[in-house]
Amino acid sequence: MSSRIFILCSLIFYSCTEDSTQLIFNLPPDLPSPLYTINLRNYDSGAHLTLASLNWNGGDGAATLTDLKSGQSNSTTESYYEYTDMYPGEFRDIQVNLTRDGIEYTDTVQIFTRPVFAANNFTMEIEVVKEGNGIWDEYEFFTDLDSNGVWNDNEPFTDIKINKYKRMIYWTPTYEPKENFTKYSLYRAEKNEVNELLNPQSCTNCVKLGDFDLTDSTFIDSAVQETSGDFSYYYLLETWAETYKRSSYIYNYTDFSKLSKISIFSSYVTTNREGYIKVSWTPGSPSQYFYQYEIWRSPEEDHTRAFRIAVIPEQTIDHFMDRNAESGTTFYYPVAVVDINGRRQFSNYVSGWSLP
DSSP states (O other), rough: OTTOOOSEEEEEEOOOOTOOOHHHHHOOOOOGGGSOOOBBBOTTTTSSSOEEEEEEESSOOOEEEEETTTTOOOESSSEEEHHHHHOTTTTEEEEEEEETTEEEEEEEEEOOOOOOOOOOOEEOOOOEEEEEOOOTTSSOOOOOTOOOSSOOSSSSSSSOEEEEEEEEEEEEEOOOOOOEEEEEEEEEEEGGGGGGGOOOOGOSOOOEEEOOOOOOOOOETTTTOOOOOOTTTEEEEEEEEEEEEEEEEOOOOOOOOOOOOOOOGGGGBOOOOOOOEEEEOOOOOTTEEEEEEEEBBSSSSTTTOOOOOOOEOOTOOOEEEETOTTTOOEEEEEEEEEEETTOEOOOOOOEEOOOO
């Protein structure tokens, strides 16, 4: 368990290898002129499943916080506020208004929760073995001891062995902390019904194979041994944390059109903000095969040293504020779109920087 480190005030941070997972702080440095700004900060976005909080320099009275999407407002006389009603993988833009020394200040920040950590490396393999069924079948030879032309129980026969297909399911454990983890749920669907795995709780033609513990990582599906073909069946594994879930990729399911690649223009990545770089994009057409957006950052204009800094499971989100970028340093950002098979398509790289 020592390889799994969970730190408050953090955002999931991935290298080009999905399995190497680290955590980095998701908070900006103090802004240089606190007398002229409310110094609005979100210390813990990406650290929790259902809450995110804000801090700022207090004013003369109550501060008003407005969710820019829903229009819902809250007020507080404190210099912090916790949003405890969020769901995993949710992003909100919050505007804070307050008055200090007779001057009204307004600032906006993006807060977000992390999604449930799905199981990793979900794969399926088939072991082909030759087995007999242990009983005489009409096409099998037998020794007719009593010459009656009919096989009897005491007469020896040749039990012809045929191919059997044992489907073996593997995964590596979720990074979800054990205090959150509830169960894994495994589902199977025939090839023609694979789309039902997109919503397995309401499917009518898929089969739930069982629930599993955090320490489980394999399952042998021997109930469909008679059916040949690597992908006559498809599988999906859900990871449950409390009452929330996150699905694995559907291994090797590619019988649908790839999602459209995202294009980013130079104006979509900011170069004039203090404490953060904002990356924007135009969301693709809604698709049931969408899995997530990924925001990557690189010190160079290619993928050689790129790191994944955010996962966004909501297809309608169109921007991300990178509050861990070093001030005055140029970074390059692509946005990847990922489908339910795990196929990743990168946009072009666009440079941005925050003010020194």
